[in-house]
Amino acid sequence: MREMKVIGxxxxxxxxxxxxxxxxxxxVDVFFVLDKGEVKQQLVDVRSEILREHAGEREYRVVFGQDPERDRRSDAYVESVDDWRRRRADVCADLIAAELQDGxxxxxxxxxxxxxxxxxxxILDDILARGELTFEIEVIPGISSVSALAARHRIGLNQVGRPVQITTGRRLxxxxxxxxxxxxxxxxxxxxxxEHTDQKADIYWGAYLGTPDEMLIAGPLAxxxxxIVERRAEARRRKGWIMDTYLMRRVPTELPKDL
Structure with missing residues (x-):
């Protein structure tokens, strides 16, 4: 039986x-990497650095596949993401079948x-559902950009007795x-x-968290x-890509009655 590890x-x-x-x-015998092109080569380089530092001098192989392009202009967001994932699953299934032997x-x-x-x-669930390949899956949790953001700003994600929600820019x-x-x-x-500068809120923003290019800004949102808009745009022009996240925090509209 083959085994696939998903390692954060x-x-x-x-x-x-x-x-x-x-x-x-x-x-691990074989590491699979989806190449996102020259613009995002740094994402591949960081993975290579992690392997050099932590995978030791043992023998392993690194296999690359071409990450399919995603239609980011479509109004049918969910459908376009589903299509992109299916095409990614096609690439990954071919790689696993060709490069990973039983055991x-x-x-x-x-x-x-x-x-x-x-x-x-x-994607791995999709491949298994097709019934052409079988493998066990193990997931290793990692430090998310959300955890890194809170640590770099030296804050907690929630206020006393209050919930915190993780969402997307599209929904916000x-x-x-x-x-x-x-x-x-x-x-x-x-x-x-x-869209929310009329709110009495603070923002804690971070980009390229954990890398030498890390950027942090915090203060009243308005x-x-x-x-943030200007520095984000400049960084994207300079590097060709950006990965950022942020926490917005406003004064509670009503204090918790029971903690």
């Missing part, structure tokens, strides 16, 4: 790799944590979540926080929103 490797710093992940890395261990190194807005587990652009004062936002390509 943190937000970009090789020191984010946990001891559990290091042990898992040293059990061997393969792995995908997942940026951040596999549990949070990552498609790897869904429509409205601030009901009955939630602390909102963590990921996958925000359109700077949706600018005062720092423009600075």
């Amino acid at each position: 490797v943190g937000a970009g710093n090789p020191d984010h790799v946990t001891i559990q992940a290091v042990k898992a890395l040293n059990q 061997q261990v393969g792995a995908f190194l997942v940026w951040g944590d596999p549990s949070l807005y990552d498609s790897t587990l869904a 652009a429509k409205s601030w979540p009901d009955q939630v004062d602390d909102v963590v936002v990921m996958l925000d390509a359109q700077t949706a926080f600018t 005062e720092v929103a423009e600075e």
